[in-house]
Amino acid sequence: MEQYFSEITERKNTRAVKWDLVKTLYGADDILPMWVADMDFKVPPAVTEALVNRAKHGxxxxxxxxxxxxxxxxxxxxxxxxxxxxxxxxxxxxxxxxxxxxxxxxxxxxxxxxxxxxxxxxxxxxxxxxxxxxxxxxxxxxxxxxxxxxxxxxxxxxxxxxxxxxxxxxxxxxxxxxxxxxxxxxxxxxxxxxxxxxxxxxxxxxxxxxxxxxxxxxxxxxxxxxxxxxxxxxxxxxxxxxxxxxxxxxxxxxxxxxxxxxxxxxxxxxxxxxxxxxxxxxxxGKDWLHQLMLELNRNIDYVMKELSRLEEVDVTKPEGTYLIWLDFTKLNLSQKELKKFLEQKAKVGLNDGVTFGEEGTGFMRMNLAAPFQLIKEGTDRIRRAIEERKG
Structure with missing residues (x-):
């Protein structure tokens, strides 16, 4: 089951909002999408099997x-x-x-x-x-x-x-x-x-x-x-x-x-x-869900460890959900500048904090429900971009 969650499944050209609208939303094809709240994990095998069998009924x-x-x-x-x-x-x-x-x-x-x-x-x-x-x-x-x-x-x-x-x-x-x-x-x-x-x-x-x-x-x-x-x-x-x-x-x-x-x-x-x-x-789906939680906790731990090393980022550790709330206010950027920085310098697509209300100014939401390789890549892109900004 662990290997099941490490597999990266190609979602482009499936009409996936998260992946196929990257250029429309962020203006470039090389953005790693980490925004809308769905997962980049395949559903439990039992669900796939049940849907296939139902489809075969015709x-x-x-x-x-x-x-x-x-x-x-x-x-x-x-x-x-x-x-x-x-x-x-x-x-x-x-x-x-x-x-x-x-x-x-x-x-x-x-x-x-x-x-x-x-x-x-x-x-x-x-x-x-x-x-x-x-x-x-x-x-x-x-x-x-x-x-x-x-x-x-x-x-x-x-x-x-x-x-x-x-x-x-x-x-x-x-x-x-x-x-x-x-x-x-x-x-x-x-x-x-x-x-x-x-x-x-x-x-x-x-x-x-x-x-x-x-x-x-x-x-x-x-x-x-x-x-x-x-x-x-x-x-x-x-x-x-x-x-x-x-x-x-x-x-x-x-x-x-x-x-x-x-x-x-x-x-x-x-x-x-x-x-x-x-x-x-x-x-x-109980066994699948158990493994999912292990994978999410691994992803959370990595993001917390890597981004907490930066003086410019504060991270709210989630008690629930597969979403993490990132505080970038110490970068002293306007919301427009912050969004531009993350998209053009870090090359990641996150949820804009102000869409959650004015209280989200200076914040971004990241989706952690993806194979560790993708989470590591997105987190490292953010860290490198901030470190390069400091010179």
């Missing part, structure tokens, strides 16, 4: 999910997160962002206040603003290369009439896995001010020891019915292009409301290949 008519299929999901959530969820709480959708958009439409009205914690995954802004909801920001506190929640500000914002809080856990891009104490404080405040929680937990399976992911809805029986938890195998097993996710909605009335909103938007679960891949991944 008929792709309408498919469905049922209680027997739901059990695959409930078993996985119990296995990974020790959360016993009911078989009937699950609704499927093409993606977490689709679910969050629908939920905002179904649970709020125009001009209602929706809170996010910044810097954060760029679509969170669109989810709020595209539906004419009022965006409220609770800026995370950045100190000593780590992030904390500003609970004083969090409560002050909730007190102003926030209707919905969108939680990102593990947090993208800063890599925090919110601990039990933090989650309990969030729950207590949301309960106090009657705020509904939409919890994006798409990275929940990718947690680095000794951290532990705790689904926020699992901690409070009352808030269980005021929370929608969004999960998916897509980040865990590199299935993003197959568009398979699910929402865990314990409250019957809210589940009915979201289901009706899905119907209005013409969303009818997940496609045949997504159904096939989810089942194979969750039932036969």
């Amino acid at each position: 008929i792709f008519g309408y498919t469905y999910t049922d209680k027997a299929y739901n059990k695959i999901v409930t078993d996985w959530v119990q296995y990974k997160h020790q959360w016993a969820i009911d078989n009937g709480w699950i609704l499927y959708s093409p993606g977490v962002i689709s679910t969050l958009n629908i939920a905002i439409q179904a649970l709020t009205e125009e001009e209602d206040k929706v809170l996010i914690q910044t810097p954060v995954y760029p679509p969170f802004y669109n989810i709020v603003q595209n539906h004419n909801r009022a965006l409220v920001k609770n800026e995370l506190i950045y100190k000593d290369n780590s992030y904390q929640i500003d609970f004083e500000d969090f409560e002050a914002k909730l007190k102003e009439g926030v209707k919905v809080f969108i939680l990102c856990n593990p947090h993208n891009p800063v890599g925090r896995v919110w601990n039990r104490s933090e989650l309990e404080q969030i729950l207590a405040l949301c309960k106090k001010y009657h705020v509904f929680i939409l919890s994006d937990e798409i990275h929940a399976d990718i947690i680095h020891e000794p951290n532990k992911h705790i689904p926020i809805a699992s901690l409070d029986e009352e808030m269980l019915h005021q929370t929608i938890t969004c999960m998916s195998p897509t980040k865990t097993f590199n299935l993003a292009g197959l568009q398979a996710s699910y929402a865990i909605i314990p409250d019957q009335e809210i589940r009915k409301k979201i289901s009706q909103a899905f119907e209005k938007q013409g969303i009818h679960g997940i496609n045949t290949m997504g159904i096939t891949a989810l089942e194979a991944a969750y039932t036969e």
